[in-house]
Amino acid sequence: MSRVLAYDQAPAISVPLRFLLAAPVLALPAAVLLLYYGPELLATRWSAAALAATHLITLGFIGHSVVGALMQFLPVAAGADIRQLHRAAPWLQVLLTAGTLLLVAAFLLQSAPLLKMAAALVALVVAAVVILTGIALARCTANDATTRAVTLGLAGLAVTITLGCVLATLPNWAAAWGIASLTDLHAAWGLAGWVTITVIGVALAVVPMFQITPRYPPAVERWLAPLIVATLTVLTLAVTTELNRLPGLRELLYALIAAALAGFGVVTLNLHHASRRRADVSVWLWRGGMASLVAVALLAVGALAAPGLAQLPGFDLLIGILMLAGFGMSVINGMMYKIVPFLVWLHLQQANPERHPLPHMGQIIPQRAMRWQAAAHGVAVALLIAALAWPLAIYGAGLAWAVSQLMLAVNLTRAAWRYARFKQGITTRLP
């Protein structure tokens, strides 16, 4: 590495790592819920345990990972100045974790006052992230596809949380629009408008960079994220206004979103196929994620063609499992295995002007440990889906989930520990 040149102003490694390390720790209690509640958890999407587990994944795993990734990604890739956000990072992480756990407790205890408190806390943290990031993005000059998609993803997160707050704190309003319709809308904005669009934005930059694939086609870069947001906006109007009376409109809009998701999944799978590199753990996790996304799209289009399909027991839960555990968690897990070793390596290089021997990037998290963890995650997702038909499989899913998230926490902690150990070694050797 260069002895002379200064590197870019990336945030301190503790800023993104504190969020990324919290992600598997917050996903772990979902295993306890699977094992404690058993088949009851998957009896209906409205069960207290299902709602609690869902929010451990969405706010706990995905939420913490996305905020942590943005803290690193925006200054480095988009050149956005988010120093205020970096200074607030420790507080935001503690409050986001507290809000997540409070929300989970509110669902499990079925406590309306606790639900309102949790909604207020989560809304406060998300508002801080969205406002501070939004100001930084408005000031920065970057106008590439990734920055635009990440901005849209933040807007999607704001809408998701707003709808969640309406459901949690204004039951009379929610009832006027229909609790089920509004919950579907909250889920659609969360899964497509926030998670998928943020993944698309990050993927446009990091899939070609870290997984050595060709670039995404210009049409995908330019139109996919805005198309999803535009469709969700019309869907929101369709649910909350007179447009609701137009027959088939809502189904058509859901099918359009499904087609966009399928398009992203198929294009990404094709890019991986076109890569000349041997697939590693990260690529396999992304392939699993994209296959889940395509499966969701096929199910959604299938439900449009044969409305009876959506009425089958477990259909909603199958979509939820595929989107959250199959798609969202898999791609985030895969990208963690690229980004965390890279951050450790980069920060050690910057702290090492004397060029003392440092670990190779591939040694920061052992390949074998990543492979076993990814396999455990795959088994957990497969058994969760199997549990919709054979309820007792949920206990196997709970065990595999616990093993997977525990191993992920250990693998990420090991990377942080290696960083601390080598950093200390460098510091003590410096004159």
Added chain:
Amino acid sequence: MSADDPSDGRTAAFVVDARGLEPPEPMVRVMNALDELPRGERLLMLIHIEPRPLFRVLERNQFAYHCELKPEGYFEVTIWHRK
């Protein structure tokens, strides 16, 4: 892109071909090459993605650059010392 125009007809004396290399290898190679780049010479970097984080590093270190997407789908980045 840099404001300076490098198109004076000269070819780069130093070439870093980083196509198909996984991070951090492209950054390592180009930074090592820039350590040795004499004033008045230019370095040509070939890479499969637009190396946007590199651009700010170059600006911070008083280098000028010109980035061009080739029809074959990779980027050519020409780098030289700012006067």
